[in-house]
Amino acid sequence: MNYEISKRQAKLWSRxxxxxxxGQAILELANTDDNMIAISADLGRSSGFGTLVxxxxxxxxxxxxxxxNMIGVSAGFSKLGYNVYATSFAPFLSxxxxxxxxxxxxxxxxxxxxxxxxSGLALGFLGNSHFGLEDISIFRTFPDINIFSPADCSxxxxxVELTSKLREPSYIRLTGGVNFPIVxxxxxxxxxxxxxxxxxxxxxxxxxxxxxxxxxCKEAAKxxxxxxxxxxxxxxxxxxxxxxxxxxQNCSKSPKLVVTAExxxxxxxxxxxxxEELHKLKRLNLSLLKIGLPNKYLQSxxxxxxxxxxxxxxxxxxxxxxxxxxxxx
Amino acid sequence: xxxxxxxKKARKDIxxxxxxxxxxxxxxxxxxxxxxxxxxxxxxxxxxxDLSKTSNRDYFILSKGHSALGLYSVLFNxxxxxxxxxxxxxxxxxxxxxxxxxxLKKGIESSNGSLGQGISMxxxxxxxxxxxxxxxxxxxxxxxxxxxxxxxxxxxNYASHYKLKNLCVFLDLNGFQNDGSSKDVLDIGLKxxxxxxxxxxxxxxxxxxxxxxxxxxxxxxxxQVNEKPFVIIGxxxxxxxxxxxxxxxxxxxxxxSKSFYEQIKSL
Numbered sequence: 001m002n003y004e005i006s007k008r009q010a011k012l013w014s015r016x017x018x019x020x021x022x023g024q025a026i027l028e029l030a031n032t033d034d035n036m037i038a039i040s041a042d043l044g045r046s047s048g049f050g051t052l053v054x055x056x057x058x059x060x061x062x063x064x065x066x067x068x069n070m071i072g073v074s075a076g077f078s079k080l081g082y083n084v085y086a087t088s089f090a091p092f093l094s095x096x097x098x099x100x101x102x103x104x105x106x107x108x109x110x111x112x113x114x115x116x117x118x119s120g121l122a123l124g125f126l127g128n129s130h131f132g133l134e135d136i137s138i139f140r141t142f143p144d145i146n147i148f149s150p151a152d153c154s155x156x157x158x159x160v161e162l163t164s165k166l167r168e169p170s171y172i173r174l175t176g177g178v179n180f181p182i183v184x185x186x187x188x189x190x191x192x193x194x195x196x197x198x199x200x201x202x203x204x205x206x207x208x209x210x211x212x213x214x215x216x217c218k219e220a221a222k223x224x225x226x227x228x229x230x231x232x233x234x235x236x237x238x239x240x241x242x243x244x245x246x247x248x249q250n251c252s253k254s255p256k257l258v259v260t261a262e263x264x265x266x267x268x269x270x271x272x273x274x275x276e277e278l279h280k281l282k283r284l285n286l287s288l289l290k291i292g293l294p295n296k297y298l299q300s301x302x303x304x305x306x307x308x309x310x311x312x313x314x315x316x317x318x319x320x321x322x323x324x325x326x327x328x329x
Numbered sequence: 330x331x332x333x334x335x336x337k338k339a340r341k342d343i344x345x346x347x348x349x350x351x352x353x354x355x356x357x358x359x360x361x362x363x364x365x366x367x368x369x370x371x372x373x374x375x376x377x378x379d380l381s382k383t384s385n386r387d388y389f390i391l392s393k394g395h396s397a398l399g400l401y402s403v404l405f406n407x408x409x410x411x412x413x414x415x416x417x418x419x420x421x422x423x424x425x426x427x428x429x430x431x432x433l434k435k436g437i438e439s440s441n442g443s444l445g446q447g448i449s450m451x452x453x454x455x456x457x458x459x460x461x462x463x464x465x466x467x468x469x470x471x472x473x474x475x476x477x478x479x480x481x482x483x484x485x486n487y488a489s490h491y492k493l494k495n496l497c498v499f500l501d502l503n504g505f506q507n508d509g510s511s512k513d514v515l516d517i518g519l520k521x522x523x524x525x526x527x528x529x530x531x532x533x534x535x536x537x538x539x540x541x542x543x544x545x546x547x548x549x550x551x552x553q554v555n556e557k558p559f560v561i562i563g564x565x566x567x568x569x570x571x572x573x574x575x576x577x578x579x580x581x582x583x584x585x586s587k588s589f590y591e592q593i594k595s596l
Contacts, residue, residue, distance in 0.1 A: 037460075058460070061456070064483075064487065066480075066483035066486070066487065068445075068449065068479070068480045068483060069449045069452070069480055069483035069484050069487055071449070072446055072448075072449025072450045072451075072452065072453055072480070072484065073449065073450075073452055073453035073456065074453060075449075075450045075453055076449075076450045076451065076452065076453015076454035076455070076456065076457055077453050077454075077456070077457040079384065079450075079453075079454055079457070080384050080454065080457035080460075080461060081384055099443060099446075100446060100480070103440060103441075103443055103446055104446070104450065107440050108431050108439065108440050
């Protein structure tokens with residue numbers, strides 16, 4: 001792949017958003033990887049594949065509105081050595097085609113990359129049928145599938161590059177809309193199953209954020225530092241394999257509060273995973289604040305409005321953490 | 330071994346290894362598709378015994394995965410694995426269970442058991458072979474009960490749209506499924522011929538337990554020049570070749586007793 005992460009480039013990608021950036025990343029991959037093939041269930045345009053289809057028509061397959069069969073087709077291509085990226089909206093993969101993913105990617109370990117487009121609340125007015133609220137939870141229970149959740153558009157390029165070399169069964173969860181806020185303005189190293197620290201002012205609070213929440217937690221941490229609460233923010237770009245070693249080391253610093261943040265139901269996702277890790281480490285004495293979506297079907301609206309309504313924006317996260325500390329300190 | 334003898338031997342081994350395992354097996358469906366499998370493996374399928382050696386080869390997928398014992402018996406008789414390995418069938422911690430588990434070194438292409446998924450993967454393999462410019466074939470056995478599953482029709486549409494001329498499906502039309510006669514469970518009036526035809530498949534309707542007719546169909550598939558996926562709709566007898574089991578759905582999934590085994594082992 002040939003791409004460069006710079007301030008200028010990050011701005012451009014941020015403007016076009018997560019899905020168009022993903023399409024650009026796949027185009028870059030197609031330019032260099034003969035074995036790469038992109039498959040979609042009638043969501044090629046929504047995957048940002050316009051230029052890919054024009055430039056490399058033989059590297060795109062439309063499976064039609066048939067997500068279940070798309071997974072079987074992807075599995076078949078992977079058996080012939082293809083590096084497959086299969087896309088659809090997150091719920092149509094994780095719920096509708098769930099069992100096909102279980103058999104092909106998990107049970108048979110076929111190295112297919114599946115890409116959940118516009119997960120979380122990104123599809124605003126399309127509503128709960130299209131929201132990705134349970135996808136982390138579902139794939140976390142399927143053995144042997146990596147779960148990636150890029151923090152911004154630059155990281156989408158990083159993760160496409162990483163998965164193209166990895167050749168393992170993987171789920172890439174895209175959150176964020178257009179004008180996806182920037183976390184990374186310059187090149188950095190990304191490793192499978194290794195957190196990246198994106199902010200550090202001290203060890204009062206450790207925040208583990210994934211996908212769209214990384215930027216908002218970083219901003220919240222700046223506000224917290226201003227009122228004398230010192231935080232570290234970790235970007236959990238790989239939810240599985242989870243970075244248990246770093247997590248354990250962090251816990252040994254005994255933060256006053258551990259926070260998780262995700263654009264996903266509060267149950268079953270990153271927060272639940274961290275709770276399980278605390279249990280494993282016998283550190284349930286640490287306070288844990290799980291920030292996420294309430295376990296019920298949600299209202300529709302503009303994406304930014306929904307983030308505020310469900311208290312996932314920077315200011316709400318700042319307030320939630322501040323309140324939690326007042327109670328627990 | 331010629332194909333007629335292979336069919337007899339493989340049928341005997343289904344009963345023998347099924348009985349000796351001490352467990353219950355899906356005898357009816359294993360026996361109904363056995364003639365097809367024997368003709369295919371003995372005369373048409375081109376692949377090394379160790380499938381992991383190359384991906385440029387023919388493929389066989391048992392979409393109706395519960396008929397695994399039939400596949401194991403053919404693989405054993407075609408020397409994909411030995412008797413000691415076959416004897417692990419249904420023993421604790423074996424890989425030879427009621428549904429195939431992908432094991433390329435033993436000739437098993439994919440893990441199945443969840444109905445409808447095998448034909449779906451078959452379309453992907455067939456498409457990938459065509460994309461690579463390889464002229465290998467993909468064979469897949471689908472059950473008529475299995476055709477209750479929606480994903481089957483997604484796969485049929487896909488194969489037709491992408492003109493997967495290298496894909497051959499054998500539809501094992503034995504007329505029964507778990508709960509009984511397919512007519513009673515979900516009757517579509519046996520319109521499979523019309524369904525496949527209208528979706529754009531090339532059809533061969535045969536007596537699916539007749540070795541000669543199977544051979545003729547597979548030859549037609551291997552010589553066909555049009556751009557369509559190919560289905561052999563085989564009218565079969567569930568439990569074919571074992572009198573008591575024929576068209577008796579008690580033998581969809583059942584255990585052979587010692588006294589019963591003494592009666593039928595001389596087949």
